[in-house]
Amino acid sequence: MNQTRISLFPLLAAGLMVLASCGEPNGPTTSGDTRTQEVDAQVSQRTKRIKKIFRAAPTPMETARLVQKTGASFSSENLHSAMSAGNYVTSEKQAVNLGVYGADLSYATIFEENAISLTYLEVVKGLARDLGIGDVIDDNLLNRAEANRSRQDSLISIVSGAFYDMNEKLKSNGQEDLSALLVASGWVESLYLATRYQSQANEELKTRIAEQKLVMEDVLDLLGSYEATPELQAMVSSLQPIVDAFAAVERAEASNNVSKSQGAIVLGGGPRYTASDETLDNISNAVTAVRNQLIQ
Amino acid sequence: MSVMRITMKHTILLLTAVTLFAATGSAQCRAFTKKNCLPTLDGYIQNENYNSAVLIPGDEAELELTFLGGVDYRVAVCSHPVLGEVSFEMLDGQNVRIWSNSNGDDHVDFRVENTQRLRFKVKVPDTDAAILHEGCVSILLGSKQ
Numbered sequence: 001m002n003q004t005r006i007s008l009f010p011l012l013a014a015g016l017m018v019l020a021s022c023g024e025p026n027g028p029t030t031s032g033d034t035r036t037q038e039v040d041a042q043v044s045q046r047t048k049r050i051k052k053i054f055r056a057a058p059t060p061m062e063t064a065r066l067v068q069k070t071g072a073s074f075s076s077e078n079l080h081s082a083m084s085a086g087n088y089v090t091s092e093k094q095a096v097n098l099g100v101y102g103a104d105l106s107y108a109t110i111f112e113e114n115a116i117s118l119t120y121l122e123v124v125k126g127l128a129r130d131l132g133i134g135d136v137i138d139d140n141l142l143n144r145a146e147a148n149r150s151r152q153d154s155l156i157s158i159v160s161g162a163f164y165d166m167n168e169k170l171k172s173n174g175q176e177d178l179s180a181l182l183v184a185s186g187w188v189e190s191l192y193l194a195t196r197y198q199s200q201a202n203e204e205l206k207t208r209i210a211e212q213k214l215v216m217e218d219v220l221d222l223l224g225s226y227e228a229t230p231e232l233q234a235m236v237s238s239l240q241p242i243v244d245a246f247a248a249v250e251r252a253e254a255s256n257n258v259s260k261s262q263g264a265i266v267l268g269g270g271p272r273y274t275a276s277d278e279t280l281d282n283i284s285n286a287v288t289a290v291r292n293q294l295i296q
Numbered sequence: 297m298s299v300m301r302i303t304m305k306h307t308i309l310l311l312t313a314v315t316l317f318a319a320t321g322s323a324q325c326r327a328f329t330k331k332n333c334l335p336t337l338d339g340y341i342q343n344e345n346y347n348s349a350v351l352i353p354g355d356e357a358e359l360e361l362t363f364l365g366g367v368d369y370r371v372a373v374c375s376h377p378v379l380g381e382v383s384f385e386m387l388d389g390q391n392v393r394i395w396s397n398s399n400g401d402d403h404v405d406f407r408v409e410n411t412q413r414l415r416f417k418v419k420v421p422d423t424d425a426a427i428l429h430e431g432c433v434s435i436l437l438g439s440k441q
Contacts, residue, residue, distance in 0.1 A: 044352045044430035054359040054435060056345035065441055066364055160341045168329075168346035172322045183345070211411035214362040218413075221360075254410075256388050263405060264368065265395060267388070270410035 055225045057183055057218035060103035060190035061160055063208075064110040067194045070205040074111035078196045079104040080189070080295050085123045091131060092231040095170075095178040096294050098127040099185030102163055106186075107193050109159055114149045121145055121159070128166055131178065136165040176226045184235050185294050187219050188242070192291040195284040209283065210275040213246045238290055245286040248279040325350055325432035333374030333434045336403055340370045340438025348434040353379065353423040359435045360415040363408050370438040372403035373418050376431025380421045387415045 068074075080100050088094045105120035125137040141162060148154035170179035191212055194205070201209070220243070223236050250273070257268045275283070325348045334342065347359055363369055373384040385396035386404055389412055395404050408414075416435060 042430060044428040046352065047428060049352070049354040050356075052349045052351065052355065052357040054345075054347040054349075054357065056343065056347060056359060056361045056437070058362055058364055059344045061341065061344075062364055062367060062439055066366070069366070069441070156341055160344060163344035164342050164346060167344050168326055168348075171346050172326055208364075208411075211365070214411060214413055218361050255390070256392070256394070256412075258394055261407075265404065265406035267394065267406060267408045267412070270408060270412045271389070272410055 053225065055218070055222040057187060057222055058215055059160070059163070060106040060186045061110065061156065063187075063190040063194060063212075063215075064103075064107045066208050067107075067205065068110050070202060070208060072194070072197055072201070072205055074107065074113060075196070076108075076113065076116055078193055079108070079116070079120075082119055082123045084295065085126055088127070088130075091175075091178060092181060094127050094130050095181040096185040096235075098124060098131065098166075099182040099187075100189040100291075100295055101127065102182070103186045103189035103193065105159055106190070109152065109155050112152050114152075114155065117155060117159070118145060118149060121162075124162070131170075132173070133166050133169045136169060137162050177229045177232050180223050180226055180232060181235055184219050184223055184239070187215060188239070188287060188291050188294060191242075191283075192287050195280075195287055198280055198284050201280075206275065206277075206280060207273065209280060210249045210273040213249045213251075213273060216242065216246055238293055241286040242283070242290055245279070245282040248282070249273055249275045322350070325434070328376060328432040329374065329434040329436075333372065333436055336372040336374060337370060337436055337438035340368075340440050343437035343439065345437070347436070348432055350430050351375075351379065351420050351433045352428045352430045353420050353425075355420045355433075357418040357433055357435065358415065359418075360413060361437075362411060362413050363406075365408055365411045366441070368405070368407050368440050370403055370405050370436075371416055372436045372438075373397075373416075373433070374402060374436060375418075375420070375433040378429045379431040379433065380423070382421065382433065383419045385417050387417065389413050389415075391415075 080097070082101075085097065085101065088097050101120055101123050105117060105124055108116040108120055121137070121142065125134065125142065128134045128137050141158065145155060145158050148158065167179050167182070170176065170182070191209070194209055194212075197205075198209075216239075220236065220239070223232055226232060252272045252274070254269045254271060256270050259266045259268060329346075329348050349357060351357065371386070373382060375382045381400060383397065384402075386394045386406070388394055394414075395406075397404070418433060418435065420433065
């Protein structure tokens with residue numbers, strides 16, 4: 001009986017390997033290629049239905065664009081020093097600072113500081129390589145960025161595409177925790193940069209900072225959606241001063257009204273977020289403390 | 297003792313095969329999304345989050361996140377044809393349905409006046425078929441100003 005059971009293992013394993021090897025497309029195909037569709041689909045190994053919950057957050061690039069629209073200025077002195085990138089030796093620290101440098105790169109790109117963008121892209125490449133996802137930013141991508149250094153739209157597209165690929169690769173490699181750390185630290189850094197000129201901030205920038213309370217909730221949900229590793233727990237704990245500071249942001253409820261403009265849905269109304277100058281100062285101080293801890 | 301060692305060896309081999317099998321499904325989903333889905337965001341800057349999963353008939357997927365005021369967004373759902381026509385709807389923070397793809401659209405374009413959280417629900421249609429096929433489903437986000 002035992003012998004029968006033993007002999008089934010290699011058969012089953014071999015069968016699974018054959019199935020697995022059959023599934024991978026061999027070469028480039030187009031979206032309408034029926035061969036690709038046949039190869040991509042396979043009989044499911046499970047029958048139980050699931051509800052997959054995705055967690056995500058607005059990116060530093062989106063936040064940077066909003067901040068720029070308020071008339072805020074940019075100073076390279078606020079960025080994390082590119083010289084410090086070699087200081088991070090654990091994968092958690094590398095992921096955290098990949099997020100930080102990624103946000104710096106996004107800000108530099110949005111504010112059309114192209115030379116700085118290219119420098120930070122090199123830094124990001126180094127950290128990505130250390131994390132084992134370096135193939136995402138290869139020489140071809142760097143050459144494209146260099147060739148398009150005066151075209152902001154192209155640079156934005158290249159940077160966003162690279163971070164999408166890194167996020168995808170980390171998740172596909174089973175390193176969701178690192179992907180979540182990257183998103184969380186990127187958010188902290190983008191908020192840090194947004195709050196640097198708070199004393200001169202106009203009402204629009206103040207509103208944009210107050211609204212980040214919602215993004216903070218996205219980030220916390222994202223961190224909480226994965227298995228609670230010590231590193232994820234440490235990140236949640238380190239964000240607590242920011243959570244406390246945002247508690248004083250006020251929310252006024254209002255219903256949405258839906259209309260259409262040029263084929264797009266427009267959601268008018270909706271909740272409004274406001275914060276006093278004191279609250280904004282507290283947020284700024286808390287973000288500074290947390291950010292400085294993350295880059296240590 | 298030697299039987300136990302052989303069993304263990306084969307168990308490790310089987311686990312390796314299962315892991316390889318899962319990784320291949322994930323790699324397929326990545327390849328499918330890149331080839332067939334990302335072009336839907338043409339003209340928009342893709343959000344950096346990767347939201348794809350291998351689903352079967354009857355499965356659901358949900359994405360909830362914050363959309364910033366004054367930004368133009370496109371949210372697209374892309375699924376493998378083997379799954380049939382997936383349903384896709386957008387709800388606001390008060391759970392009011394704002395939009396659904398009842399006409400078969402694969403994406404929705406919108407803008408919010410005030411920053412707020414929205415939820416997207418995707419459902420793969422059920423089937424009576426005896427054999428369940430699985431396929432990749434991706435929710436993609438793009439923005440522009």
